[in-house]
Amino acid sequence: MNEQRRQILQMLADGRITADEAERLIDAVQREGTEPVAGGTARPKVRPRYLRVVVNANDLVEGPSRINVRVPLQLLRAGVRLASLVPPQALHQVNAELHRSGVPIDLTQLKPQQLEELIEHLDEISVDIDSVDGKVQVFCE
């Protein structure tokens, strides 16, 4: 910053800028110095706590509608842990019903660790869908 200030003063001494311009430049340099430097003294990344789902739709018949859901990520983690307690025979029955409904997902292959990882990386997700009829946003905050 001292170097920048010296250059400004040198430009003023050379007559390339006026005193007012030099003052404005020095103010700008000082403001820049007080702001945190990106990557250097940046604050640690704050972990998001909530999963938000926002849906705005415009229905010509029923009018505008809005859905705003906020779920703590901790609740998702707790749900995943609770789901891991489901006995295997129940999972087989759920699998059979899913196959019958045309959803070929084998829930017995889902391990609690994988679900935990899924939740851990959910904070990076951001979905934006814009259409004429409405807008859907899924993000973490």
Added chain:
Amino acid sequence: MIPQLLTVRYRRAGGRLRRLYVPLLPVLLVLSPVLLLAVLGGLTACLIYGVRPVGALRGLGRLVWALPGTSFEIEQGPAAVLVSIR
């Protein structure tokens, strides 16, 4: 943090917004005999279906503890429902 207050706001078509505040701790205290029976029934079901009762209780506790901060807000035309847990 244990959930303390359930807020329900609803507005019917053409009606005004109504608010309902439910303090959960007193309600849980009033319903504790029923809850005790429900827990006993749940534990019995766990034993029948081969689920670890301690794990189930712990998982349920975590689920309840993680509830504060949850909110659902649905608006459809003039009607609206908001459920919030604090």
